[in-house]
Amino acid sequence: MRQLAARHGFDAQGAVRDLALTIEDGRIAAIGPAAVADDLVVLPALANAHDHARPLRPSSVGGFNKPLETWLHRLALLAPVDPYLATLAPLARAALGGQGAVMIHQVRPVGLTDYPTEVEAMARAARDVGVRIALGIGLRDRNPLVYGDHGPVLDALDPEARAEIEARFLAPMLPLAEQLARVEAVAASVGGPMVDVQYAPNGPQWGSDALWEAVAEASARTGRRVTTHLFETRYQRDWADRTYPGGLVRRWREIGLLSPRLTLAHCVHARPDELEMIAEAGCIIAVNTSSNLALRSGIAPVAEMVRRGCRVALGLDGQAFDEDDDALRELRLLWSLHGGWGFDGEVSPRQALAMALETGRAAIGAPEGGRIAVGAPADLLVLDRAALDEDALAEVDPLDLLFARATKSHVRELIVAGRTVVRDGVVLGVDLDAAHRALRDACRAAMPGRAGLWRAMPGFEAAVAGYYRRVGCC
Numbered sequence: 001m002r003q004l005a006a007r008h009g010f011d012a013q014g015a016v017r018d019l020a021l022t023i024e025d026g027r028i029a030a031i032g033p034a035a036v037a038d039d040l041v042v043l044p045a046l047a048n049a050h051d052h053a054r055p056l057r058p059s060s061v062g063g064f065n066k067p068l069e070t071w072l073h074r075l076a077l078l079a080p081v082d083p084y085l086a087t088l089a090p091l092a093r094a095a096l097g098g099q100g101a102v103m104i105h106q107v108r109p110v111g112l113t114d115y116p117t118e119v120e121a122m123a124r125a126a127r128d129v130g131v132r133i134a135l136g137i138g139l140r141d142r143n144p145l146v147y148g149d150h151g152p153v154l155d156a157l158d159p160e161a162r163a164e165i166e167a168r169f170l171a172p173m174l175p176l177a178e179q180l181a182r183v184e185a186v187a188a189s190v191g192g193p194m195v196d197v198q199y200a201p202n203g204p205q206w207g208s209d210a211l212w213e214a215v216a217e218a219s220a221r222t223g224r225r226v227t228t229h230l231f232e233t234r235y236q237r238d239w240a241d242r243t244y245p246g247g248l249v250r251r252w253r254e255i256g257l258l259s260p261r262l263t264l265a266h267c268v269h270a271r272p273d274e275l276e277m278i279a280e281a282g283c284i285i286a287v288n289t290s291s292n293l294a295l296r297s298g299i300a301p302v303a304e305m306v307r308r309g310c311r312v313a314l315g316l317d318g319q320a321f322d323e324d325d326d327a328l329r330e331l332r333l334l335w336s337l338h339g340g341w342g343f344d345g346e347v348s349p350r351q352a353l354a355m356a357l358e359t360g361r362a363a364i365g366a367p368e369g370g371r372i373a374v375g376a377p378a379d380l381l382v383l384d385r386a387a388l389d390e391d392a393l394a395e396v397d398p399l400d401l402l403f404a405r406a407t408k409s410h411v412r413e414l415i416v417a418g419r420t421v422v423r424d425g426v427v428l429g430v431d432l433d434a435a436h437r438a439l440r441d442a443c444r445a446a447m448p449g450r451a452g453l454w455r456a457m458p459g460f461e462a463a464v465a466g467y468y469r470r471v472g473c474c
Helices: 068-077 083-096 115-129 151-155 159-169 176-190 209-222 234-243 248-254 272-281 289-294 302-307 327-338 349-364 398-405 432-471
Strands: 002-010 015-024 027-033 038-044 046-051 099-106 132-139 195-201 226-230 262-266 284-287 311-314 380-384 411-416 419-423
Touching: 002 380, 002 398, 038 349, 038 398, 046 083, 046 262, 046 284, 046 311, 046 327, 046 349, 068 159, 068 432, 083 099, 083 115, 083 411, 083 419, 083 432, 099 195, 099 349, 099 411, 115 132, 115 176, 132 176, 132 349, 151 159, 151 432, 159 432, 176 195, 176 209, 195 209, 209 226, 234 432, 248 272, 272 302, 284 302, 284 349, 289 327, 302 311, 302 327, 311 327, 311 349, 327 349, 327 398, 349 398
Parallel strands: 002 038, 046 099, 099 132, 132 195, 195 226, 226 262, 262 284, 284 311
Antiparallel strands: 002 015, 015 027, 038 380, 380 411, 411 419
16 A cells, blocks of 8 residues: 655546545555645546557658658668567656556567567566556558559669568568457457557558458457557548548448447548547547657647547657657647637647546556546556746646646656556666667667668659659549
8 A cells, every 4th residue: 555645636627736645456545635745746647549669769760751651661671679678668668758558559560479479578568667558459451562553663663672672561461360360369368457459450541341341340249449540641531532432431330340449540631520420439539649740641630529529539659749758748739739729729738638548548448547536547647746837936737837848857756557667767677778778789780681671762762652643632
């Protein structure tokens, strides 16, 4: 049992002054007044509803200012590395940034070991860091290079570059039945109170109708959550309109894919009628503000989502504004872009906070919580109030200070299921600096073996860009 006394406590529903929390068996056992309160702010831990847990920063291999359609291929310049370290590092950074729960959409395996060994290493990394995770197992069966026939892209390359691209990206895909069976095998192996295993098709342009129908049926039968990308870029929007003239979202509704079990990442280019269908079905939309800016995808219509009744959650997509997994800064950016202009409010700070605290937990399949309440999971973020208000000129609402200036530098402690995961800027129990050194050494050592891909990349990216310009958009 532990006592935590703080000068301020709040969640998306309200605030309490001078509170004492009793933590026992991983939950908040009691809340009462504090006779002596430490100069702290306590709130529920943030939940990241969509991420990919990338071990190192994509801009380190030239990923800056690339649209998604070329940026994704550039990630292949980062060599496969030990899946334990590759998961530990981003989850530890997430914890430093205030995240107590993280959704990992694993779009493709690392591939250095058999798959059961790989996911067991990932789950062990999450346990060692101490955060909750949802592990989404990627599914795909079409369009490995572009959204359609990649023949013209390959034909535009010189023979050496073509051979390199074919070798790197055109490996055979597993049969759909095997991909679905792998999800259930992973759930049996690592699923549990701290690991929620989900079906995670990569996105509509990467999955056939047969795939989506099979996932909808499997989710309905098992109750397992589904997460996928939707309308992240204008090129995906254009592909969907050409491929499904009757409407992709309407088609998904017809096959039963739309449900409260479904999380849709991005929806940057979703239309009002689609948002209404998504809201009616109870799906969650995970918005990823920094990622959409960095990859030139656009700004999601979050205020419109809220007006239409959508359940919206905070996501970081492995691409926070400074590539540092700081969920506090990401929350502030989300509200800054979508709160409204002038005297016209669209999304209040408390609504934005609910996206990061309550709806995000649902997307991750975490136990219901995200509130400072008796019986809630003891997933708590503790901020240094004095550092947050270092000017100390007047009594200011700490919620205002959080949205004005909070970053990971203000985190005093992160508690998950009653366990202290971070204290004073250090992730307890793991050596993040050593993990980063090992990952960088491994990637640097592998770069000579990727020299051919590095040489092929400029021509390949130009061919991909030419493909989308020829297809037309919007």
